[in-house]
Amino acid sequence: MLRAFQWDLARQVERLDHLLALLPRYADWGYHELYLHLEDAVDYPSLPGIARADAYAWRDLEKLVAAATRAGIRVVPIVNLLGHTQYLIKHSAWRDLNELRAADGSPLPAGQICPLHPRTPEVAEKLLRDVAPFCTAGKVHAGLDESFSLGRHPLSRAEISEIGLAAHFARHVGRLHTIAGRHALRLVIWADMLALLPEAVPLLPRGIAACDWYYYPFPRVPRLELRNFAGYDLAPALAAQGIGYWACPMNGAFRFEPAPVYGERLANIHAWWQRARRTQAEGFLVTSWEAYRLALETTTLVDAAAAGLWLEPDADDDPLALLARGCRRLYGTGAAAAAATARALIAGDARAFAGYARWEINTRWDVLARRESPKPHEQAERFFRRQAAPAHPATEKRSPALRATAAFQAYIAARDAFVRRAGLAVFRLRRQHAAGHDCAPLAQALLAGCDAFARALRAGRAAARAMWDASREPSLYESSQNHAILDADARRLAAWRRWLHAALRSPARVHAASPVCGAWQLQFTVHNFAPALQKIIVEQQQPDGSWQELHSRFTIEFRAAAARPRTRIAREFGAPVPAASASAPLRIALRGLGQVRIGNIVLTDGVATRRPPAPPAAARPLLGRPAPAAGWPVLDWQHNADALPLVFGPVGGL
Structure with a gap:
């Protein structure tokens, strides 16, 4: 079975010398292939202007691939050609490729390319021709994952009305397979x-490879988040069609996490390793995404x-033993x-x-003015400060x-x-003030707390800089996501100080x-009892009758405990x-998709409170409908799937 790892250079450009030094180590660890997620991180010769400002020069990619070859590692570039194609659409020359159109038929500024x-064949040909010399494994990965806007363009709608969505998708795969074949390359796609669309599998060209991904631990088969984490198994159908299974x-880390949740990442890796062996998979690829908010060393450690x-x-293959080794x-x-290092890192998972x-604090x-105690975050701050101390194992x-x-x-815990x-x-x-007290x-004590937090903020800045400098160009730090978050925190701290000084004056x-x-x-409390892909929105009616959003938040936890059909997860929500x-x-x-229950609704200013005069039977009203068990998911983030009007009783004290 082939073993591969991935670098997400599309989201975070790393120093070339750092990557070159890692390649022999990955070879020593038994990895055979390197998947490079690129998007606009390189300057494609045939697509001038696509590369972003900090992109690799073409000669840098040549050096990276040559070094991988010397280390005995073959390279598979990932060139997204359906979903995640904003890197193309952002450029005016290619914006008309967008599947999504305005009412007048013009392309929207964001979306994905229309098959x-x-x-579309022209841009696919240019990209695959450019990267072909770097496909030293004889394969090119075209992405195609999370293409939820599929079928919106008039051309797409017309074809779908004739042959269906699955065949529409399969035909796009077939065309890419043909283009890849012209360059003697095997096509690889993500399998989500x-x-x-399982009915697309028998329509796909034989000989391609499909990478099945799911990022939480599972017992035997992976699950679909959009379907309330129902299990699925693509391996038999792919094998019957002669498609390689990975x-x-x-x-x-997911999105804003500053470090991997080590135990869950390794449990996920172990689950897939076991499945790969059971299904006699062609390959095993440890993917890596969105490394820009963490130190690259942390994901290298997981690899x-x-x-x-x-x-x-x-x-032993439990997460602690694997991490220690x-x-x-x-x-x-x-x-x-x-072993001490591994224990400390996994203890941080909690x-x-x-x-x-x-993440909404970002x-x-x-x-955040909610009914939650700050004590768990105070305890977390002390825990991580001990880990950061030089004497800690x-x-x-x-x-x-x-x-x-x-x-x-x-710092993050201190901020919380x-x-x-x-x-x-x-x-x-x-x-x-309402009681007539001074x-x-x-207020003075709170200002002193601002001074203490300012010191924590300075320490957070130093830490974020050190995380960045470990593998990235120091001069580019101010373009980093963590730097932007810390700058925003500094502005909010200054605004909080001004508010306190104003309160002292008046x-x-x-x-x-x-x-x-x-x-x-x-x-109020959101009971996410059936996780899927839900978003909670608080709206207020305006004088003209329209509704204005006050705050919104997705319910996704990105934790193993939430990656199951039924949970007892309850989270406070404030607006x-x-x-x-x-x-x-x-x-x-x-x-979005799925259901939640809402409980313990209160409107308060800290002095007075108002509660809905609801009977006990309606203490936790249900919103939404069950996530669909089959079919194409319709993700509509502009219109409410359900709503709970709030009617409050008379004002009462706290």
Whole structure:
């Protein structure tokens, strides 16, 4: 069975010298192939202007592929040619390829390419011709994953009306297969579209390969998130069609996570390894995505740990044992130090910064004034600060990247605790003022807390910089996602300070909206009992009858505990409500796929509270409908699938 790893250069350009130094190590770890996710990270000779500012020069890609060849590793470029093609559509010369059109028929600025656009074969030919010399494994990967806008273009709709969506997709694969064949290349695609359109499998060209991916642990077969994590099995149908089957776990972090959730990543890798062996898969690809918010060393460590599955097939293969051997493999440490490092890293999983309920703090602080204690985040801060200390076994001298990662995780925990304490403190200030008490001592204490958090912010900046510099060009740090988040935090901290100073000058201003809390705050609990792809929206009716969004959040947790058909997950939701319109109608809406229950609804300003006068039987109203068990998913993020109008009773005290 072939074994492969992946670098997502499309999302994060790494220093070439760093990548070159890693290649012999991956060869030593038993990897045969390298998949390079590119998009606009390289300057394609046939598509001038597509490459972004920090893209690799063509000669850099030549050096990388040549070094891989010397190390005995074959290369498979990933060139997206359906979904994830914004790298093409962003350019005016190729925007008309977009599947998505405005009412006047013009292409929208964002979307994915249309399979039937007259110029799609042209751009596919240019891209595949350019990368063909780098396809040293004799394969090219065309992506095609998550192509949810399929069938929107008039040309696509016309063909689908005649032959159906599955055949429409299969024909696109067939055309790409033909283009790849002209360059003596085998076509590879991701398999998620086949899981959604299984009737396309018998229509696909024989001899291609399909990479089946799913990034949570599973017992025997992977699952589909869009279908409430129902299991599926593509291997028999693909084998019957003569299509190579690849098992594909993931080594890194989801979206805004600053580090992998090590135990879950390795459990996912182990599950796919077992499945690959059961199905006699052609290959095993450890994918890697969106590494821009973490240190590349952390995903390299997971790859080193995964290698234990084939280098030491008779050894313990639980996540802790795999990670400990990965530490020995990557750092060259003894067994005791490696085991201590692994224990510390996996202990951090329980405190992971994962899921949209945690990530919303990156974009606004005023939604965190909720009924949650800051204590878990205070405990997490202390935990990660211990990990970041030089004497900690998880931060041995040869791994400054791990130490910097722990320091950045400590900052994230400190921020969570600080913002939550601040939101709760606003409610206290308002109660003090309403009772005629002096607000100044508490406001002064909060300003002192700002000074302490400013020190934490400086430490967070230093940690983020160290994570970046470990494998990336230092001069480009200010373009990084973590730098942008930290800058936004600094602006919000300054706004919070200004609000506190204004409250000291005029205590009545404590009742106004603040950077950490609205004038009124709608609070409720979202019971995500049947995870799928849901989005919760709070809307308020305007004088003209229209509805304005106050806040929204996806329910996705990105954790193994949520990757199952039934859960007991409950998350608090907060939305600031302007004082001037606090009496205007509100509603809680759901979009996307699936159901949730809503409970414990409160509208409060910290002094007074209003609750819906609902009977006990309706204490947790149900929103939405069950996620579809079959068929093509219709993802409509513009219109509500269901809504709960909020009617509040009389004002009461806290």
